[in-house]
Amino acid sequence: xREVRIRDTMSGDLLTLDSEREVGIYACGPxxxxxxxxxxxxxxxxFTLLARFLRSEGYQAKLAINVTDVNDKIYTAxxxxxxxxxxxxxxxxxxxxxxxxxxxxxxxxxEPLATETIGPIVDLIATLVEExxxxxxxxxxxxxxxxxxxxxxxxxxxxxDMEQGEGDDAGSLKRDPLDFALWKAKKEGEDSSWDxxxxxxxxxxxxxxxxxxxxxxGQPFTIHGGGSDLVFPHHENEIAQSEAARGRQxxxxxxxxxxxxxxxxxxxxxxGNIFQLSEALDVYGPExxxxxxxxxxxxxxxxxxxxxxxxxxxxxxRLRNFLRENPPAGGNESGSGQEAAAGEEVxxxxxxxxxxxxDDFNTPRAMREAFDLVRAVNQRPEDPALAGxxxxxxxxxxxVGLGSLAAGGDDGPDAAALKLLEARNTARADKDWAxxxxxxxxxxxxxxxxxxxADGARLVPRS
RNA sequence: GGCGCCUUGGCGGAGUGGCUACGCAGCGGCCUGCAAAGCCGUUUACACCGGUUCGACUCCGGUAGGCGCCUCCA
Numbered sequence: 416x417r418e419v420r421i422r423d424t425m426s427g428d429l430l431t432l433d434s435e436r437e438v439g440i441y442a443c444g445p446x447x448x449x450x451x452x453x454x455x456x457x458x459x460x461x462f463t464l465l466a467r468f469l470r471s472e473g474y475q476a477k478l479a480i481n482v483t484d485v486n487d488k489i490y491t492a493x494x495x496x497x498x499x500x501x502x503x504x505x506x507x508x509x510x511x512x513x514x515x516x517x518x519x520x521x522x523x524x525x526e527p528l529a530t531e532t533i534g535p536i537v538d539l540i541a542t543l544v545e546e547x548x549x550x551x552x553x554x555x556x557x558x559x560x561x562x563x564x565x566x567x568x569x570x571x572x573x574x575x576d577m578e579q580g581e582g583d584d585a586g587s588l589k590r591d592p593l594d595f596a597l598w599k600a601k602k603e604g605e606d607s608s609w610d611x612x613x614x615x616x617x618x619x620x621x622x623x624x625x626x627x628x629x630x631x632x633g634q635p636f637t638i639h640g641g642g643s644d645l646v647f648p649h650h651e652n653e654i655a656q657s658e659a660a661r662g663r664q665x666x667x668x669x670x671x672x673x674x675x676x677x678x679x680x681x682x683x684x685x686x687g688n689i690f691q692l693s694e695a696l697d698v699y700g701p702e703x704x705x706x707x708x709x710x711x712x713x714x715x716x717x718x719x720x721x722x723x724x725x726x727x728x729x730x731x732x733r734l735r736n737f738l739r740e741n742p743p744a745g746g747n748e749s750g751s752g753q754e755a756a757a758g759e760e761v762x763x764x765x766x767x768x769x770x771x772x773x774d775d776f777n778t779p780r781a782m783r784e785a786f787d788l789v790r791a792v793n794q795r796p797e798d799p800a801l802a803g804x805x806x807x808x809x810x811x812x813x814x815v816g817l818g819s820l821a822a823g824g825d826d827g828p829d830a831a832a833l834k835l836l837e838a839r840n841t842a843r844a845d846k847d848w849a850x851x852x853x854x855x856x857x858x859x860x861x862x863x864x865x866x867x868x869a870d871g872a873r874l875v876p877r878s
Numbered sequence: 879g880g881c882g883c884c885u886u887g888g889c890g891g892a893g894u895g896g897c898u899a900c901g902c903a904g905c906g907g908c909c910u911g912c913a914a915a916g917c918c919g920u921u922u923a924c925a926c927c928g929g930u931u932c933g934a935c936u937c938c939g940g941u942a943g944g945c946g947c948c949u950c951c952a
Contacts, residue, residue, distance in 0.1 A: 424882095487951040560949095572881055572948075595949055602951090620950045646882085648949045673883095674946070710901080711891055716884075716945070723890050726902040733901080736915060771892095779892050783900040790900095793916055848911055855913080866914050875915085 416473040417773040421638065422714060424646060424669040425569050429775060432637065432668075437475040439636030440466055441628040441666070443645055444480040444526070447507035448488040451514055453704070453719065454642070454675040456692045460705060460816065461672050461713045461776070462640055463520045468772050468814050478523040479631040481624060482508055484530050485617050490605055499606050504530070514692045519701045520816050525631050529623035533609045536618045536626040539660055540597045540611075548659040552588040554600025554614045560593040563655045569669060570647035595652055597622045621652035628665070629657065639666035643673055643714075673716040690719065703728040705816045709778035730786075731820055734812065737789045738821045739875065741805030757803035764788040764804075768811045778815055785811050828874045832863050836874060839865070843872075 420429040432438055442462040445451050459480065466478040484504040493503040508528070516522070529536075540556055543549035548562045560566050560574065567574055574593060596619035601608040608615040628636065634657060641650065650669065657665040677690070695704050707727035711717040757765075764784050771781035785808060792804045809821035828836070835854050842850040855865050863874040 491951075567881095570881070570947075593949080599951090643883090644946065647947055652949080676945075707890090715891085718890065720890090722902085726890055729903085730901050733915095740915085777892075779890095779900075783892070786900055790917090794918095843911080846911070852912070864914065867910070867912095868915080873915095 417769060419469065419472065419474070419773045420775055421668050421670050422775050423667075424643075424671050430668050432469070432474065434474060436637075437477055438469055438638065439632035440476060440478045440638045440640065441624075441632055441636060442478070442480045442523075442639075443624060443641035443649065444482050445511055446483040446486045446488060447504050447511055448486065448492040449507060450510050450691050450693060453690050453692050453695050453708075456515065456518070456695075456704070457675060457708055457713070457717070458640060458642055458672050459515050460518065460520065460708045463523065464709070464778075464814070464816055465638075465776055466523075467520075467816075468769075468776070471814060472769070472773070477525075477632060479525045479527065479628065480523040481627045482511065482526060482528050483620075483623060484508055484528050485607065485623075486620060493606070494604070501607055510693075514696070517693075517696050517701055518705060518816070519819060520705070527627040527631055529618060529627070532623060532627050532630060533618070535630050536622055537598075537609075537611050539626050539629075539656065540622060542660045543597065543656065546660065549597055550590065551613045552590070554616060555588050555596055556598035556613055557589050557594040558597050558652070558656060558659075559591065560595070560655065561591060563659045565658065566593075566655050567651065569651050569654055572647065572651075595619065595621065595648065597656070621649055622656055624649070625653045625657040625660075625665070628653075629661075634661055635664040636666055638668045638670050640670040640672070643671040646671060672713045673711075675719045676716050677719045695724070699724050699728060702731050702817055702819055706731050709782070709815050712775075712777055712779055714775075730782075731817070734785065734789065734808070734817070735820045736875075737793070738805055738808065741792060741808075743806040743809035743821050744803065757807055758798070758800040760791065760798070760800040761788065761802065761804050761807045764791075765807045765811060769814075772814065781811070781815065828863060832858060832861055832874060835861075836865070836872060840872060 416434055418434075419432045421432065422428070423430045440462055442458050444459070445455050462478060462480065466476040469476040484507075485500075489504050490500050493500040496503060512522075512526075540549060543558065544551065544556065547559075549556055549558050598611060598613055599616050599619055600613070601615045601617070605617075608617055628634070628639065639650065639653075646669075654665050692704075699707075703724060704727075707724050708717075710723065710727055710730075717723075764787065768781045768784040771777045771784065774780075788801075788804055788808060792798075792801045795801060805821070809818060812818050812820055835858050839851050839854040839858075842848075842854065858865055858874065859877065862877050864877045866873050866875055
């Protein structure tokens with residue numbers, strides 16, 4: 416078990432995970448008012464893979480990624496669509512599951528919905544009211560920011576500087592412009608609501624995550640994550656609510672991923688530069704999308720565009736080519752058993768790969784090890800120190816969600832293709848190059864690329 | 879204005895006080911009937927100006943440019 420360290424947003428330090436206990440990870444998922452874009456996919460991929468890596472190291476990881484399915488934006492979007500907010504949220508939640516499912520990374524351990532956590536939400540708000548951290552006003556309930564000393568400790572903002580923020584309509588119901596809503600009374604035109612001690616209404620934006628995180632992972636838990644755009648106010652408010660209510664820490668480590676940018680701008684609906692995850696998957700496929708998302712360190716911004724995606728695809732192709740020539744031993748059949756023991760260089764590469772992930776989940780540095788191993792084996796295929804590279808590489812890639820690159824081509828060549836290949840071999844033996852090239856073109860038309868090697872020609876699916 | 883952060887070669891993107899990141903693309907070569915795959919080589923990389931240091935892309939200060947957030951109902 417490696418010592419795993421994660422950069423904590425609050426302290427700025429690298430903090431070490433406690434190997435003695437369950438590592439609870441809560442990542443803020445999407446608000447389902449539209450299909451998610453590629454930027455929304457980043458935290459899903461990062462936290463899913465982090466949990467996977469931790470398990471492989473022997474940690475007891477539990478990952479929860481919520482769905483916020485009640486929110487102002489959902490009401491607005493539903494009206495535009497002419498359907499109920501419940502219908503819209505249901506539809507978009509299903510789309511979210513489908514889109515992220517296509518990434519091929521499995522599901523988080525739990526994926527709570529806000530609308531299914533109303534009980535705990537109401538209880539949490541009630542506790543805050545009882546403790547004097549919140550107050551009812553005209554059917555709304557607000558959190559009293561000044562009642563919580565630690566406010567601002569995550570985003571490092573002094574509360575004095577926030578007082579400017581007035582000018583919102585609900586301000587009249589607040590005692591202090593800094594306060595934020597925990598519960599909102601049902602308004603005209605809203606088509607869903609829940610009963611509460613303060614009358615019918617719905618949760619505010621931040622409280623649902625406090626309630627769901629506690630319900631799923633207890634409090635405190637280890638890692639709370641999400642996009643860096645959630646640091647303030649969302650996560651700051653979560654801390655205020657949860658810690659004021661329970662009198663103990665919400666999460667030990669705050670882990671935030673950087674934004675995906677197009678032309679140096681954050682991808683967001685208001686800017687009109689969104690690229691939906693489903694579109695990216697349609698065009699490039701899951702392996703390319705995953706490879707792209709891990710191509711930069713999770714905390715840094717990541718440039719989006721055709722170039723980066725195509726580069727990710729090309730890199731994958733190099734790995735796939737290697738794995739075709741050096742198939743992993745594992746599996747069942749054939750197995751050729753020649754890869755029993757991994758050579759020392761191979762083991763070292765695998766170790767460095769995992770070290771990189773353990774060091775603040777540095778996926779690009781990890782991939783360097785994968786590519787270095789590939790080159791070394793291509794240089795010195797017979798070196799015993801490099802034995803078992805295919806198996807080791809497949810294991811590495813599995814950790815970062817690219818295990819499918821090792822899956823041998825779906826189906827082998829069919830009879831027709833094999834017959835053509837044979838014909839080409841004959842033509843080549845006769846040095847009838849024109850005929851051989853003609854057949855090669857025919858094979859290309861069938862989706863096969865011919866690669867002549869020392870041990871004969873081979874067919875590889877065209878990419 | 880406030881808080882946080884960024885600026886690396888054609889592109890993406892790591893990293894370190896002195897040693898090739900890596901990937902993609904380009905160019906040259908090897909291999910090959912040709913091609914593909916692969917291998918080798920290659921194009922003055924670290925925004926700018928000072929400072930610290932034997933030595934800075936890496937530390938400190940400043941300048942320029944850029945990004946995120948600044949309380950939901952943009």
